[in-house]
Amino acid sequence: MIKTAVCIIGAGPAGAATSLMLSKLKIHHYIIDKETFPRDKTCGDGLILYAYKVMKILGDNIFEEFLNHTKILHSKIIRLHINAKQDIVFTESNDRDMIISYAKRIDFDNFLVQKLSETYTQKEFGNAVKSIQETTEGILITLKDSKQILANIIVGADGAQSIVSKKVAKNKIDDEKMSTFVTAYFKGINDMPAGNESEIRIIYNKMPFFFYIFPLANGESNVSLGSNSHFIKENKINLVDEIEKIISTNQQIKHRFNNATRISKWRGWVIPYAFGNQKIVGNRFLLVGDAAGLANPFYKEGVGTGMMSGIIAAKNIQKCLKNNDFSESSLKNYELEVKREFGKLLKFSAFMLKLARYKYIFSFIVSLFKNRLSKKSFAIIKKRSY
Numbered sequence: 001m002i003k004t005a006v007c008i009i010g011a012g013p014a015g016a017a018t019s020l021m022l023s024k025l026k027i028h029h030y031i032i033d034k035e036t037f038p039r040d041k042t043c044g045d046g047l048i049l050y051a052y053k054v055m056k057i058l059g060d061n062i063f064e065e066f067l068n069h070t071k072i073l074h075s076k077i078i079r080l081h082i083n084a085k086q087d088i089v090f091t092e093s094n095d096r097d098m099i100i101s102y103a104k105r106i107d108f109d110n111f112l113v114q115k116l117s118e119t120y121t122q123k124e125f126g127n128a129v130k131s132i133q134e135t136t137e138g139i140l141i142t143l144k145d146s147k148q149i150l151a152n153i154i155v156g157a158d159g160a161q162s163i164v165s166k167k168v169a170k171n172k173i174d175d176e177k178m179s180t181f182v183t184a185y186f187k188g189i190n191d192m193p194a195g196n197e198s199e200i201r202i203i204y205n206k207m208p209f210f211f212y213i214f215p216l217a218n219g220e221s222n223v224s225l226g227s228n229s230h231f232i233k234e235n236k237i238n239l240v241d242e243i244e245k246i247i248s249t250n251q252q253i254k255h256r257f258n259n260a261t262r263i264s265k266w267r268g269w270v271i272p273y274a275f276g277n278q279k280i281v282g283n284r285f286l287l288v289g290d291a292a293g294l295a296n297p298f299y300k301e302g303v304g305t306g307m308m309s310g311i312i313a314a315k316n317i318q319k320c321l322k323n324n325d326f327s328e329s330s331l332k333n334y335e336l337e338v339k340r341e342f343g344k345l346l347k348f349s350a351f352m353l354k355l356a357r358y359k360y361i362f363s364f365i366v367s368l369f370k371n372r373l374s375k376k377s378f379a380i381i382k383k384r385s386y
């Protein structure tokens with residue numbers, strides 16, 4: 001049996017950021033992932049705010065290499081179309097490089113994993129966690145190949161279907177606090193705007209659906225559509241049929257797909273935003289990223305918030321190791337700090353999402369506050385990015 005102080009389960013952005021920060025703090029640890037890297041992950045492939053902030057915190061040229069990565073695009077503009085006639089524009093100030101970046105997750109996640117420390121990080125990739133059991137000496141993790149790891153503390157960084165969240169924290173999946181999306185890669189979409197500008201639209205069909213065209217390197221684009229998971233299930237909506245209808249009939253969109261070819265199959269996955277309604281710490285464990293339900297309900301940033309939670313987790317683990325105390329009460333500080341960092345923003349975003357259900361009221365409110373929103377966003381971007 002292997003013994004370690006810390007074991008991270010999942011090497012997506014949240015797990016990788018936790019590992020990189022632990023290494024920065026000179027803490028030896030294990031990181032497990034069921035996949036080998038590079039591995040793909042269903043995503044919109046947009047990176048904003050917290051992703052930049054975390055790469056800057058981690059240092060070691062990570063941010064500079066990210067800026068110069070040949071497969072990553074950057075843009076100084078985000079335009080959200082509320083309806084056919086109304087939009088809100090968020091732009092970056094001239095002294096900064098970008099407000100949003102676009103990277104296929106197969107590239108971005110691998111970029112982070114390649115940065116994991118050779119000194120402090122033991123990698124166990126291509127081996128899924130099958131069971132987790134609390135013992136008197138620590139937490140015992142059993143892997144697919146029957147290997148066992150005993151840890152003082154585990155970090156659940158294993159995404160939206162987290163085994164740590166389900167089996168250890170005993171959280172239940174709440175589809176009211178979750179979005180479901182489908183996404184596919186396309187080539188040859190017409191009229192891609194200059195400056196790597198994306199297309200983000202709210203399209204109403206009883207509920208608001210979010211439609212995205214995100215530009216990618218090599219002339220490819222990520223096209224996606226999603227809405228609240230509970231609503232989709234209740235109304236038996238087939239998201240693939242829905243998005244295919246939109247790209248062939250929607251007046252604002254269809255012309256862009258005249259010559260476009262889909263180059264991947266449609267893939268679906270969920271984005272949990274249940275933070276505040278579920279357990280994220282307990283004896284000998286804490287949850288980060290999607291496992292902790294930390295995606296932004298409105299604009300779906302889950303990569304950056306996940307990475308930032310990894311930074312906060314690593315710093316709290318350092319304190320637990322110092323005090324040799326892995327109890328729930330000593331880990332409560334992690335929960336408090338996560339709340340302090342994201343609480344207001346996630347609450348405001350959840351409120352905006354609720355408001356967006358009422359098409360005309362939302363549109364009216366946006367028209368009233370549009371200028372203030374665009375201006376205020378500067379302060380938010382400054383605080384939460386870089």
Ligand SMILES: Cc1cc2nc3c(=O)[nH]c(=O)nc-3n(C[C@H](O)[C@H](O)[C@H](O)COP(=O)(O)OP(=O)(O)OC[C@H]3O[C@@H](n4cnc5c(N)ncnc54)[C@H](O)[C@@H]3O)c2cc1C
Binds near residue numbers: 043127129157162182
């Ligand atoms: C369609 C879609 C579009 C999205 N668009 C965006 C976007 O544009 N921008 C954005 O910021 N966010 C977006 N998100 C959200 C974002 O993808 C997630 O919030 C983000 O991936 C969370 O990172 P994570 O590290 O917590 O989890 P993940 O990235 O899911 O990583 C979890 C890791 O755990 C591993 N794992 C799982 N189970 C086990 C196990 N039993 N044993 C070992 N390893 C395991 C997995 O292999 C994986 O590598 C989108 C999500 C979806 C579904």
